[in-house]
Amino acid sequence: MVMKVTNVLMAGVGGQGIILASGVLAKTAAAAGLDVKKSDVHGMAQRGGSVLSHVRFGDRVYSPLIPDGETDILMAAEFLEGLRWLPQVRSRGRVVLSTQRILPPTVTRGEQAYPEDILEKIKRRDPRAIHLDCLEIAQAAGDVRTATVVLLGALSTLLPFAQRKWIELLEQEVPKKAVPVNLVAFRRGREWAKG
Amino acid sequence: MGGGNPVKRLMAGNEAIARGAWEAGCRVGTAYPGTPSTEILQFLSEYPEVNAEWSPNEKVALEVAAGAAMAGARALAAMKHVGLNVAADPLFTLSYTGIRGGLVVITADDPEMHSSQNEQDNRHYARAAKLPMLEPADSEEARRLVKLAFALSEEWDCPVLVRTSTRISHGEGLVETEDRRESPLEIKLEKNPAKWVMLPAYARARRPLVEARMEKLVRLAESFAENRIEPGDRSLGIITSGVAYQYAREAFPEASYLKLGMMWPLPSELFRRFAGMVDRLYVVEELDPFLEDWVRGLGIQVIGKAVIPLIGELSPALVRKGISGETAAGQPVPLDLSLPPRPPILCAGCPYRGIFTVLRKLKVFVCGDIGCYTLAAPAPLSALDSCLCMGAGIGQSFGMEKALGEGGPRRVVSVIGDSTFFHSGVTPLMDMAYNHSRGTVIILDNHTTAMTGRQGHPGSGYDIRGEAAPAMDIAKLAEAFGIRRVRVVDPCNLEETEAVLRQELAAEELSVVIARGPCILIPEAREAIKPALRVNLKICAGCRTCLQVACPAISYVRQAGEYRTREGKVKKRKGYSQIDERLCTGCAVCRQVCPFAAHREPS
Secondary structure (H helix, E strand, C coil): CCCCCEEEEEEEECCCCHHHHHHHHHHHHHHCCCEEEEEEECCCHHHCCEEEEEEEEECCCCCCCCCCCCEEEEEECCHHHHHHCHHHEEEEEEEEEECCCCCCHHHHCCCCCCCCCHHHHHHHHCCCCEEECHHHHHHHHCCHHHHHHHHHHHHHCCCCCCHHHHHHHHHHHCCHHHHHHHHHHHHHHHHHHHC | CCCCCCCCEEEEHHHHHHHHHHHCCCCEEEECCCCCCHHHHHHHCCCCCCEEEECCCHHHHHHHHHHHHHCCCCEEEEEEHHHHHHHHHHHHHHHHHCCCCCEEEEEEECCCCCCCCCCCCCHHHHHHHCCCEECCCCHHHHHHHHHHHHHHHHHHCCCEEEEEEHHHHCEEEEECCCCCCCCCCCCCCCCCHHHHCCCHHHHHHHHHHHHHHHHHHHHHHHHCCCCEEECCEEEEEEEEEHHHHHHHHHHCCCEEEEEECEEECCCCHHHHHHHCCCCEEEEECCCCCHHHHHHHHCCCCCECCCCCCCCCCCCHHHHHHHHHCCCCCCCCCCCCCCCCCCCCCCCCCCCHHHHHHHHHHHCCEEECCCCHHHHHCCCCCCCCCECCCCCHHHHHHHHHHHHHCCCHHHCEEEEEEHHHHHHHHHHHHHHHHHCCCCCEEEEEECCCECCCCCECCCCCCECCCCCECCCCCHHHHHHHCCCCEEEEECCCCHHHHHHHHHHHHHCCCCEEEEEECCCCCCHHHHCCCCCCCEECCCCCCCCCCHHHHCCCCEEEECCCEEEECCCCCEEEECCEEEECCCCCCCCCHHHHHCCCCCEECCC
16 A cells, blocks of 8 residues: 655744754655655745755655645744644644744734734644643753654654654764753653644 | 665765766866855765865856866866856867767756846757757766766767756656766877868868757757657657656656657757657747757647746646646745744854945945855845846946046945955956956955855865865955055954045045954954954833844844933833844944943853
């Protein structure tokens, strides 16, 4: 049977580690023997722009971009970005998001308001949406910089790859000295999502 | 790297291009950074067998690669689409001289202009320059086609273009890897003026060879392995190539396909044969009707730009909508534009923030250029008034000066980054010096090629491997041009910068002002970050002046309160500014614009 393509859209703000996270997912899927394509939209990311990473895996993947409205799982490392990309999630699709806020320029300047109805809108698409304060969990794990890995841990509960496969890839992709704290962060994200 | 195992690795197109070049025995790689091509040279430079360099611009890059190829070494030059405009001069005549060692030129196009000033379709270059062009549709094809391109280049005695685009270059897919094979070609300098010296008499003799080559290549195109018919449902036939193939396949998995790996020259019989196999025929291509016009010119009925957008990049949804109509499932999903956008802005601590704040105050027309500083154009900085192409600002400001006549030099300035200056700002500065300009040229020197990822350039002091390299001296260069008024300012010192700019605008002589301050992201600057500032809430009036410097570390909190004036009076305020300590680098531009100097160092 041909495995339908699974589409995971990862969103965040430059500097949050979206590219690292999507790299771990893509390589975990490749290690499982699937065809994988990934597209990163970066370049302006260092300068506070939105970062988007499309990860697709299955028996055979054609388009490197997820077709409109066909995202199976949206993983958002920033609260507003979760709302911005929500229209891409298909009906009965899933959302995993961090409640961390990074204020965009018009909000910091007082010209626009940061939306206050994000969770409500997210839950209309996915009543079981997983939302967590990744910064807080990362801090408790030992390093705020592991926030997106916490999120990745939560995401991993929605995907069919064994935990040890994720861990293998994390160990490869993360700087050696940071491996232990990242593994703690990953596990805590997983526990949060399951609990 | 190394090994010849069939295990597939996940690789971006750019990495795969470098890999393919290395496997083919490439010995020289040249480029100027430009999205989406930048990583090609970065990856190529990691192979010890390759002599890789950041060239000052794409023309130099192609000429250096051409020289290596003339001597018999396989060489690659990489650039973004507009970069090929800069390298076009050598490209067109290399088609006549040919080469010895294979020469591959990568053009990385940018449909949708994600990071460019236009979305030109560089397939036209192949036709105009009479050169073959290959186009991969994923990372594995990128590796394979680049490798093949070197062999084709030597077989057909001409450079070969390989065209990629953002989604191929920055998309990752599974790639096979093979061992490197050195080219058996002898490295030597061959004296052959009839081939290398393009005097008219010699060039005219080479001209028929160019046509003969293209004719033979057309015959190859008819049976080229990478030009494939993929039979399917005969009710729908799609001619396509590159990433457009992937989008079409996603939208119509059952259709019949003619997928082209060679974009130029194009075959004829292959198209006729495919047309005969299907009921309805479409061309799905991004940007111009390059394929469509050719196919229609063969007398074949085909639909293309009537339903497939000419502007911007494609997607599976756009292809589906074009071919199946507006009511089909899977339509494009628009973004909610009412949500606060997240445009790129200058980093906290960027040295340019200060000087643009001053330029806005001076109310001059600022002819800008390409780099991080182009981000000064949008509000609230609103301090850059034109941007055309690499190095254009200086010449444009001189043209305006000429048009304005008397008083002109006081009303317009040009602004250019250090890397852009070395790329193509030197010659227009020379023009201003030589042709009696009285204007002011501002060179923003942040010691790196920042926007594309902080690559080295001739003034940066380091090369592509991060090793020390001679640093060209901009001030001495200006002096060598006979420019007497050469000033250096700290762009984060607003008082100094404003005073110097006013002096130079008023001076009846050509001035160069070098605003020197390192990019906040390079090690030199990271090591010198100062403690974060804090807003003194006792005296902040909530006037929001500091917000106008567009620093991501400063935000406005809408909360009623009171503050004390310098005279001691208590006044009401609607809100106050606050600084995110995690982002602030202590540059103090905010304090310098604050009427109350409310931004303080921690005590």
